[in-house]
Amino acid sequence: MLMVCLQTQASAVNLPPGTSKAVVFLLDASNSMNSNDREGLAKDSIAQLIYSLPSDFYVGFAAYNNVVSTVGMKDSHDRESVMQAVDAATYTGYTNAGAGLTTAIELLDTVDAAEKTVVILSDGEIIMDSATATAESSNRFQTAVETARAQGIRIHVIGLGADMADEDNAIFSASAQTGGVSYHAPQAADIQNVIDSILLEQLGVKKNRAAIIDTDGGTEELTVTIPSVNTSRVRILLTSESPIQNLKADFNAADGRQYSGSRYTLLELDHPTDPTVHITFQGRAGGQVKVDVMTEYVLTAQISVAYTDTEPELPDAAYYTRTADVSVTFYDAGDSDRQMLTDSVFQGLSVPITVDGESIPCFFKDGTVAFQRTVTADVMQSVQLDLTKLDTNLILEQPIAMNLEGPPPLPVLPEPAPVDLRPQIIVGALLLLALVSVIIIWLASRRKKAVDGAAPPAAQEEKASRYGYVGRLNLYITSTPSGHDFPPLTYNLFRIPGGKKLSLQEILDSCNVDEPFEGAGKIFFQPAAGRCLLLTNESDCTLMQNREILMKGRSYQISLNSKVDITFEDERSEIALQYRDVKPSDMRLLAGEPR
Amino acid sequence: MKIISQTNRTLLLEEFNPEKLDLLTMIGDVRGIDSLSDDKIKEINEALLCRSYEEFQEKFAPCIYSFYDANTQTVRYTLKKPESIPENMLTVIPLNQQNDFLKMLFSLMESKKSQGVLNVDFGFEHLLDMISPKKVMEDIRQVRKEIRYNYSKYAALEEGDPARLDVGDKLNVLFESASDNYNNVLAMLPLAIEDIKTRLLLGAGDQGINPNQIALGMLTMGDNGELKVLEAPKQETTALATIDDHINTGLIEALAEDYQQVNECPTDYVKDLVVRTFCPLPSTIQTQIDVEREVANYNSYLQFYKEAKDGFIKVVKPLVEKMLGVRMFFDQYKCRVKGMVPTLLVANIRPEMLAKSTNLPTLHAYLNSTNGKNNFSDTVWYAIFPNVSINPKEGAKLRRERFAGNIHKQNEDVNSMETLATLLDVLKDYKVETFFSFEGRDDTTFDNVAAEGVQKYIDRCEPLVGRPYSEYAIPCIPNFTVIPKNKSGVTLDKLMTINDDNVAQLSDAKEDIMRLWIEGVYIGASYVAAGFRAACQCPDYLHDHYRRKKFDSELPGVRYDVESGDHALWTRTTMPKEITGFTNTIKDQINRRNFGWVFASENAALDGKNITEITIYKARNLLYDPERATYEPAYKTQVTTYIERILRHATGDFKEDRIKMFFSNNPASQKSQWVAKQDCINAVLDEGDDLDYSIDESTGLCDLTIYFDGNARNLEVEINRLSSKKS
Structure with missing residues (x-):
């Protein structure tokens, strides 16, 4: 067996070349922003976005009013200078979006990045001091949009305020023409939600929600666990609608900011x-602080190839049949001795690999992704790993070049006597036929299973929670289309073993409620930390807690002794759910009762 | 009482006047909210919270509606305002102190209380006839005397004299109360009945002389010297001799004019009736009497009056019983210095409405607002749930009805056990102790318990035992009797007949005696039990009853154990004794398991004085201790709740370090302060009591153990982990 090691080299200090992405934030700094963003939340949101971006992003900033002020594309080490430019922007003058977007495109031209994006934050149409100047700016804007489209630059637009409620305006058209997305934030406070969406959905930044903390005005303590060690960089983002004060963090790391x-x-x-990481901070009484963790790995990939040569079955073959066992291991870009992604959290995760256009399903095993290739001659192949399915930010230069050596020639032997191979061929053909049949049957059965199991996809994918259920649910059916009066129902959660995910429909079924509640099957419960219940709404029902609507597709922590009101999809059926504690002594009492 | 200023707010789960605001209506929609605003709580308190019976009467103005049914020629009564009947056809009869039935019941209770005699010896009939026309007329006589007196003064004074105006004011008030009757034919009936009697049976009554013997005459001596009363020359009419004067003439004119103006459709007959009623008889204007017609009128009036009164009492009785309950709740608090006055929050809604799934979240939201905060001024500590159905014995042998017997029909106006269980499940979440009592009938009284024992109550409460809410359920027995069923007959009057001499006389025939049966009036034991317990919470009340013992003005009577020592004799209810007592067998039965909140009508003496009031024999809830085969005393639950609330408040929602401080031996710690006051009558920790705690770091639970005279009661509280959330 022959082992050959290839290593890709990082050209920058930490950042592999060719991995970069570039974003330019383009801020409308016209006078009208003074009324739409009195508290400067737009700048705050841009700052949050800039700092939250992984290290492989070049960031630039431009602000336009009568003139355009700008700061060039900076890598992750120099984001402070971008932030200074953001802070320095003042809301005054007209709205020369044409000049602004042109400058943003020019900024992006200065860097070599795989993905280029412009995020525009504006509160109105292009307006200059004269009609001519307005028309000129509009033309420039359109030209810049076309340039962006031609260069594959995507433009996302955040429309702020009432003037941007109309989706057909010129600024929004930029996103439509370049494959970007338009967002509308009626008030500056709503930009936060847009920022989350852009980060996650458009820029592909991976983050995990670590906690939601209801603050009471006192000092809150929090311990954040980083899901895997050896990360190159971890960003812990605390967001709130009010200032977070006196934050202190206790951590062990090479550096921290x-x-x-x-x-x-x-x-x-x-x-x-x-x-x-142990964090203490002070929030406003009655506020809520969301804590997100973003892990980042800056990697180099090392490909190891082990060859296995076997004698070919064909009599006239001149070379051995060579199989290359390829394994890809990952190292820290700054320290080639430090192997990465070896944590158990990565074990078994899917990493599809494409080799010269051919897709191979692969999985992490002990920090390594392995696959096989048959080699017939010396060849240079490009390997592309699809890391998008991992919920961490991985920066890796791709594609990776892989040199495979061809098989050695077979030793030249004296001409053997002709052998009759027909029986072997017949047996081989029969075996092949049997194998094909088995594969067809297996594939058919697999498809059937997939169809059978498609009914509750969310439930199937969901892993059991690591917490156990406590308490009980009181269900008060307050309205039904049939007008039936139901007695109050109680569902003893504490009797449910493990952290099994439960749908509201299952709960109603076990309470023998035969009334249909549309959408109940898509409202899920799981136990969560702090004796809470995690409620996930995948339905179109209206869920309300403390005058707040619980959004679809989100999970919410329901604390003990709180209440959720649900109006079902038929808009007539209503249930009030109460999550209440059960004392240990009561558990013993209730143990003998039917659920 | 710096932290908890009251421990006796009581929620009454009953409806009194559907036309007034109720708890559910006031709370409104609670979708998406957990609790109510302070403004809303204040608004609810303003509308529903009562500090006295008078306030209750004013806020809820209980009333009954009457209307006439032309088809049956009867008057109908209803407690619920009939929606299909126009307002002008409805008469609202307020049930206030002026109502003769309620007035009769109040007088009866007061009289019984002051006499201190048992039911068997009490002359109910003397007070029951307060609702007869005769007694109504007696009251009117008093009014008319005042009217005449004041009118004479008014007439005597010169016009323009300021004193005349003062008298005029008084007359206006008197005329106003008299005119209440003008427009209400039913109210005029007793007046008309008595008026006819007076005119037709002149001279009867006082000497018991039969009116048919009367013929005015002169005493003479006969030809032979014998004494004779010779009949005077008969006049054409029975018009009365008139000794008129200008005062009466003026009064007659004033009344007649007032009647004409006040009444919508005046009639001469009623006008004369009003005038005759409110003017002294001798001075009334002469009226022709058609004896036959008047007798027929009298008989039909009396029949109608009897039927109307009968219907009224049947309909109003359940409401009046509830009102008496409220009165007795407040009546328990007899105290010289008013400190922590018991307050009653009247839900004014039927419990079964409150217990509906659609309405329970509303109740939750309210109780969460009052009981789920560290502000205890509006905290509800007790609830009263009266009138729980007590099923008649099932499987009773069916017999042929040879004689008219009691109809054992299920009372529809009672609250079900299921409703109680549903509400208990909610109330226990907010640590509200619920006093409940069974429906008021003759088989839930002292008499019945004395005869049958308490087993049927134990059986009836069985479904509520062994539940998480058991310790918050307090069954109160027996109910109190205001009028016993067998003594509830009221004789209104006798029908009239005309004898051969065309003279009217009252009939002596048995069937002509107009009598109605009230069929017993009872007060739910839960009202009195809650009222008593609420009174005992006030340190001043306890101080009033234990002058020689130490008390602390800062501590509520949560730990006051009425069963202990001779406490039951020192603090008694205000209800008069009813029976001679329970037999020893029955008391053994009660003591075997210490069941329920049981009142006793026992013979006892304290400091040489006989006790004439009902005492408390047992004060237990339904939390059953199988080890000791006994139900737990009710006070333990409240002490536990009180300590938990104080602890939560004092430790900033159970912060670990402050919990340690709370229990430390530091003299400033709360525990030390309680221990220092152990010799007070209202001590939170009595002698022999102790408090202990342990903290389980792994579960974050603090286990409190409260030792009541050595018996442990556990309380689990979750330590505040707000400051140590795990990600």
Whole structure:
């Protein structure tokens, strides 16, 4: 067996070349923003976005009013200068979006990046001091949009305020023409939600919600566990609708920084050595702080190839049949001795690999992704790993070049006597036929299973929670289309073993409620930390708690002794759910009762 | 009482006047909210919270509606305002102190209380006839005397004299109360009945002389010297001799004019009736009497009056019983210095409405607002759930009805056990102790318990035992009797007949005696039990009853154990004794398991004085301790709740370090302060009691153990982990 090692080299200090992405934030700094963004939340949101971006992003910033002020594309080490430019922007003058977008495109031209994006934040149409100037700016804007489209630059637009409620305006058209997305934030406070959406959906940034903390005005303590060790960088983002004060963090890492705005605080830790970060902070009484963790790995990939040569079955073959066992291992871009992605969280995760256009399903095993290739001659192939399915930010230069050596020639032997191979061929053909039949049957059965199991996809995918259920649910059916009066129902959650995910429909079924409640099958419960219940709404029902609508597709922590009101999809059936504690002594009492 | 200022707010789960605001209506829609605003709680308190019976009467103005049915020629009564009947056809009869039935019941209770005699010896009939026309007329006589007196003064004074105006004011008030009757024919009936009697049976009554013997005459001596009363020359009419004067003439004119103006459709007959009623008889204007017609009128009036009164009492009785309950709730708090006055929050809604799934979230939201905060001024500590159905014995042998017997029909106006269980499940979440009592009938009284024992109550409460809410359920027995069923007959009057001499006389025939049966009036035991317990919470009340013992003005009587020592004799209900007592067998039965909140009508003496009031024999809830085969005393639950609430408040929602401080031996710690006051009558920790705690770090639970005279009661509280959330 022959082992050959190939290693891709990182050209930058930490950042592999060709991995970069570039974003330019284009801020409308016209006078009208003074009324739409009195508290400067737009700048705050841009700052939060800039700091939250992984290290492979070049960031630029431009602000336009009568003139355009700009700061060039900066890598992750120099984001402070971008932030200074953001802070320096003042809301005054007209809205020369044409000049602004042209400058943004020009900024993007200065870097070599795989993905280029412009995020425009504006509160109105292009307006200059004269009709001519307005028309000129509009033309420039349109030209810049066309240039962007030609260069594959995507433009996302955040429309702020009432003037941007109309989706047909010129600024929004930029996103439509370049494959970007338009967002509308009626008020500056709504930009936060848009920022989340752009980060997750458009820029592909991976983040995990670590906690939602209801603040009471006192000092809150929080321990964040980083899901895997050996990360290159971890960003812990705390966002709130009110300032987060007196934040102190206790961590072990090579370096750490803290960035704070009026509604966010971001902790950036380089190479943390301890998976737990202890944070204390002070929030406003009655507020809520969301804590997100973004892990980032800056990697180099090392490909190891082991060859296995076998004698070919064909009599006239001149070369051995060579199989290459290829394994890809990952190392820290800054320290080639430090192997990465070896944590158990990666074990078994899917990493599809494309080799010269051919897709191969692969999985992580002990920090390595392995696959096989048959080699017939010396060849250079490109390997592309699809890392998008992992919920961490991985920066890796791709594609990776893989050199495979061809098989050695067979030794030249004296001409053998002709052998009659027909029986072997017949047997081989029969075996092949049997194998094909088995494969067809297997595939058919697999498809059937997939169809059978498609009914509750969410439930199937969902893993059991690591917490156990406590308490009980009181269900009060307050309205039904039939007008039937139901007695109050109680569902003893504490008797449910493990962290099994439950749908509301299952709960109603076990309470023998035969009335249909549309959407109940798509409202799920799971136990969560702090004796809470995690409620996930996948339905179109209206869920309300404390005058707040619980959004579809989101999960919410329901604390003990709180109530959720549900109006079902038929808009007539209503249930009030109460999540209540059960004392240990009562559990014993209730143990003998039917659920 | 710096932290918890009251421990006796009581929620009454009953409806009194559907036309007034109720708890559910006031709370409104609670979708998406967990609790109510302070403004809303204040608004509810303003509308539903009562500090006295008078306030209750004013806020809820209980009333009954009457209307006439032309088909049956009867008057109909209903407690619920009939929606299909126009307002002008409805008469609202307020049930206030002026109502003769309620007035009769109040007088009866007061009289019984002051006499201190048992039911068997009490002359109910003397007070029951307060609703007869005769007694109504007696009241009117008093009014008319005042009217005449004031009118004479008014007439005597010169016009323009300021004193005349003062008298005029008084007359206006008197005329106003008299005119209440003008427009209400039913109210005029007793007046008309008595008026006819007076005119037709002149001279009867006082000497018991039969009116048919009367013929005015002169005493003479006969030809032979014998004494004779010779009949005077008979006049054409029975018009009365008139000794008129200008005062009466003026009064007659004033009344007649007032009647004409006040009444919508005046009639001469009623006008004369009003005038005759409110003017002294001798001075009334002469009226022709058609004896036959008047007798027929009298008989039909009396019949109608009897039927109307009968119908009225049947309909109003359940409401009046509830009102008496409220009165007795407040009546328990007899105290010189008013400190922590018991307050009653009247839900004014039927419990079964409240217990509906659609309405329970509303109740939750309310109780969460009052009981789920560290502000205890509006905290509800007790609830009263009266009138729980007690099923008649099932499987009773069916017999042929040879004689008219009691109809054992299920009372439809009672609250079900299921409703109680549903509400208990909610109330226990907010640690509200619920006093419940069974429907008021003759088989839930002292008499019945004395005869049959308490087993049927134990059986009836069985479904509520062994539940998480058991310790918050307090069954109260027996109910109190205001009028016993067998003594509830009221004789209104006798029908009239005309004898051969065309003279009217009252008939002596048995069937002509107009009598109606009230069929017993009872007060739910839960009202009195809750009222008593609420009174005992006030340190001043306890101080009033234990002058020689130490008390602390800062501590509520949560730990006051009425069963302990001779406490039951020192603090008694205000209800008069009813029977001679329970037999020893029955008491053994009660003591075997210490069941329920049981009142006793026992012979006892304290400091040489006989006790004439009902005492408390047992004060237990339904939390059953199988080890000791006994039900737990009710006070333990409230002490536990009180300590938990104080602890939550004092430790900033159970912060670990402050919990340790709370229990420490530091003299400033709350525990030390309680221990220092152990010799007070209202001590939170009595002598022999103790408090202990342990904290389980792994579960985050703090286990409190409260030792009541050595018996442990556990309380689990979750330590505040707000400051140590795990990600």
